[in-house]
Amino acid sequence: MPKDPLNIHYVAARAGVSAATVSRVFNFPDKVAPATRALVAQAAQELGYQPNASARTLRTQRSRVLGVVLPTLLNPVFAECLQGIALAAAANGYAILPVMTSYDEEQEQQAVAQLLAAGVDGMILAVSSPSDSKALARLRDAGMPYVLAYNAHPAHPCISVDGEAAAAEVVARLAALGHRHIAMVSGTLTASDRAQQRYRGYLRGMAAAGLQAPPLVEVPFVTTAVEALSRYLRAAPRPTALFCSNDLLAIRSIRAARLTGLAVPQDLAVVGFDGITIAQDLTPSLCTIAQPNHDIGRHGVELLVQAIDRGSPPAAGDSLYLPYRFESGESCSAVAEAAA
Amino acid sequence: MPKDPLNIHYVAARAGVSAATVSRVFNFPDKVAPATRALVAQAAQELGYQPNASARTLRTQRSRVLGVVLPTLLNPVFAECLQGIALAAAANGYAILPVMTSYDEEQEQQAVAQLLAAGVDGMILAVSSPSDSKALARLRDAGMPYVLAYNAHPAHPCISVDGEAAAAEVVARLAALGHRHIAMVSGTLTASDRAQQRYRGYLRGMAAAGLQAPPLVEVPFVTTAVEALSRYLRAAPRPTALFCSNDLLAIRSIRAARLTGLAVPQDLAVVGFDGITIAQDLTPSLCTIAQPNHDIGRHGVELLVQAIDRGSPPAAGDSLYLPYRFESGESCSAVAEAAA
DNA sequence: CTGTTAGCGCCTTCAT
């Protein structure tokens, strides 16, 4: 049973050296004679000693902890991204401190305040609206290194895909398949920067294809999405294709279609966005824009770690736009003859 | 612009009091005269002062951080649980430090070691095998408060549902629907305590129904599950119902069935386990055992927090078995006449 | 009710 005060002095005493030497063994092994080093390592090993993280943080002003601010883990996109963040952080010797904000700006601010007080070395966040975020302003003022994930904004360092181009590509492909009535479905547009990017891309794509864009189908509450979508699909005029701002909505759209008696993709083509892992194992498999969610997290961590090491926060110029992939799935096909 | 040393003394100076008083305002507001308290609060507010977490932790030996050890966030069950943990932790003034272990016992040990060194106040874990876990032994030796989630074991405090009873119930219901050929599908059995519980329940249920249990269908790799299951379904004799040890496998089984030309549920009834949120919006909606994933996380946090407050780790007797619900979904129906 | 004092465990000059 180890004595209660399992600190650096105790190890030092056992190894017959000073506390400073023990500290060096853990931080700069090269600065200690091999023999002494072995002695100390041995003592530490036997005692099961590990340097106290708080004391080390207090002294060095570096916590080796990264804060993570995400809307929710109920959307697999963010769960997958967090998994990537967690793995990359661990690989780089960092721990993570995640906080969920429910797409709420007020909670984003609180999360940032909490993480600032916790003394994290950097933060990765996905926020509602980067352009006017108080939370981001606070980070910048504090000189805290941070990276945005999934957001896209010229004034901030972002890891993302070009959502606008991807959305435009979706529309182009649908148009090429003969679809002329293509509607877009999203959650509350103002609550998500992502949805806005994608909507812009949708509009651009429609214009490029010479098609008229019907009004955006906004579905505020996830829980009632199927119901709302069913109502929408029963009302005329009905589109032949639906572009959904995320995969969760696409899945619910497919259900709504089936409940309404529409066959997917024959009567209604459905395309999602995100590339959540599960989507490819559904039946029909989901046609979507696949994002490298894991890598978005990983690159975020790496960018942050590099910035921390070199001592200056990431800048907008460090932004990374990763490649996306149009994943053709069974939920999307050419428009049926009768409807064309 | 706040001065660099934004510490308790700086606030104290500005409020014209001592550091101790500032500390008291943050920790025991009642022990300070209302007037002084307001003065200090004002000063802190203006400066944007927040007590330094590391210093506080070093001094009090309490970090107000909870460690979380989970296999992966790629399975929505754990993502949903973590969401519950995160919310409950925040509500109780705790931060969380999650670590993912990929169902690997070696990584479970590393995670525990890391969390121990980080000085967390308690831990919530879902491990592969509670009975012989070195990681749990280490926690117990260290006197670290911990709770298991999803695991079930008489020697440890667990938050879970009765997976065995639930599995038995599934079999009973399938039998009542006329199914006589009921097979069970799982991942690597040894990698998951949950799968083992459910398999025991399956066997018990089969025995109770007077049915013979065919060999367990073990699908080691998630990525190749659809392929393996398709092969299995094409080979005779084919079951009329499939009980899957989790929802992810159930979803893949449904896909495998369709690829094989089998209609679900007419030709093959499929039942899952977990109750991941997305399952009810699929088509067919998934028949499953719904677990309160969010609440499992929440109760884990609450049990831990209570134990920490009272100063003694949770005991096996504190285990909580939450209610599960058989969620009838469209993926399961009575056996077809021809096959009966 | 408030101030003084000491030290949590560690790292980091500065000396030797």
Place this chain on the structure above:
DNA sequence: ATGAAGGCGCTAACAG
């Protein structure tokens, strides 16, 4: 190459 000393920011006794 190693040791001695001071202080990171905070809280908990103890005085007053």
